[in-house]
Amino acid sequence: MHAHDLPTPALLVDADAFAHNMATMSEAWPGPRLRPHVKAFKSTTLARELSAAGHAGFCCATVREMTGMAAAGLGADLLLANEVLDPARLAQLGRLVADGTARVTVAVDSPETVVAAAHAGIHDVLVDVNVGLPRCGCDPVDAPRLADQARAAGLEVRGVMGYEGHLMGVDDRDRRAAGLAVAMEVLAAAHAEVGGAVVSGGGTGTWDLNRSITELQAGSYTLMDTAYDRLGLPFRRALSVLGTVVSVNRAGWAVADVGLKALAMDHGDPSIDGATVWFCSDEHVTWAPTDTPLPRVGDKVRVWPAHVDPTVAKHELLHLIDAGGDVLDVWPVDLRGW
Ligand SMILES: Cc1ncc(COP(=O)(O)O)c(C=O)c1O
Numbered sequence: 001m002h003a004h005d006l007p008t009p010a011l012l013v014d015a016d017a018f019a020h021n022m023a024t025m026s027e028a029w030p031g032p033r034l035r036p037h038v039k040a041f042k043s044t045t046l047a048r049e050l051s052a053a054g055h056a057g058f059c060c061a062t063v064r065e066m067t068g069m070a071a072a073g074l075g076a077d078l079l080l081a082n083e084v085l086d087p088a089r090l091a092q093l094g095r096l097v098a099d100g101t102a103r104v105t106v107a108v109d110s111p112e113t114v115v116a117a118a119h120a121g122i123h124d125v126l127v128d129v130n131v132g133l134p135r136c137g138c139d140p141v142d143a144p145r146l147a148d149q150a151r152a153a154g155l156e157v158r159g160v161m162g163y164e165g166h167l168m169g170v171d172d173r174d175r176r177a178a179g180l181a182v183a184m185e186v187l188a189a190a191h192a193e194v195g196g197a198v199v200s201g202g203g204t205g206t207w208d209l210n211r212s213i214t215e216l217q218a219g220s221y222t223l224m225d226t227a228y229d230r231l232g233l234p235f236r237r238a239l240s241v242l243g244t245v246v247s248v249n250r251a252g253w254a255v256a257d258v259g260l261k262a263l264a265m266d267h268g269d270p271s272i273d274g275a276t277v278w279f280c281s282d283e284h285v286t287w288a289p290t291d292t293p294l295p296r297v298g299d300k301v302r303v304w305p306a307h308v309d310p311t312v313a314k315h316e317l318l319h320l321i322d323a324g325g326d327v328l329d330v331w332p333v334d335l336r337g338w
Pocket residue numbers: 037040059081082163165168201202203204205217218219220221
């Protein structure tokens with residue numbers, strides 16, 4: 001089948017770009033040094049490609065991702081790099097531990113998350129340290145006390161994690177590097193007091209700058225988006241949303257069926273090659289060609305999303321295509337939900 005025969009909107013993954021991204025990252029962060037973040041692609045089939053490339057450990061953001069990975073036989077070393085308190089969901093992770101389906105580690109950043117993990121029958125934790133992003137992660141001064149509490153509750157403290165998400169989108173590489181040095185100093189100091197073998201952090205935007213960690217938590221590099229593409233990273237845009245031109249106005253604009261419900265917009269408008277995107281509405285993207293003629297109704301158009309993770313989460317299938325647009329494989333987005 002050719003991509004142009006797919007019902008639209010449809011997620012496309014350029015096979016060459018994906019293979020290039022995987023190889024580039026695996027060369028710099030081989031084997032267990034890379035812990036790919038499943039939240040970017042939410043597909044066990046894609047995760048299996050990374051596992052085959054030597055990366056047996058994964059990061060997840062939701063319990064659904066953890067259980068789905070375990071059910072797919074990809075549970076060798078799963079890190080829930082996020083704080084979860086729901087006892088019913090955590091109990092699902094406890095069951096994975098009890099029946100040996102997965103090695104489960106969860107991030108903790110408060111006495112409450114320590115207690116919740118211990119009650120659920122989880123054995124392994126990382127102390128999540130705030131390194132500058134105003135999100136999860138304990139105050140660095142609290143990290144040793146939290147580690148003591150976890151050990152007193154019978155948990156194994158494998159080390160620390162700290163996600164420098166406030167730096168991922170900083171355009172200027174020197175400023176990104178300077179911010180990273182500060183953030184990783186905080187993480188290293190916490191690690192010195194907490195102990196354990198693991199120092200987990202980083203992401204696509206700091207992939208070649210962050211050298212003080214034992215493992216990199218990167219996900220977007222696999223598929224990429226226009227926001228990361230702006231940073232001049234060596235990864236190629238692999239993910240697009242294929243649309244059909246549903247209306248053309250001879251005053252100079254065209255409309256395709258790729259709107260807000262098929263695209264995440266939190267990082268801005270999507271891009272269309274050779275065109276200026278005017279705006280998106282629920283079911284539509286409106287754009288004006290800049291250096292090509294107006295398309296015709298029924299033509300296909302590739303829309304490049306600005307933020308990969310939440311775009312993928314809106315779809316059920318990833319279509320792997322070759323350079324000619326033939327569909328090579330269809331990968332279910334089977335890790336959606338919580
Ligand atoms: C905890 C955590 N680690 C790592 C990442 C890095 O992901 P990416 O490579 O997509 O920037 C994220 C992204 O939001 C994250 O939330």
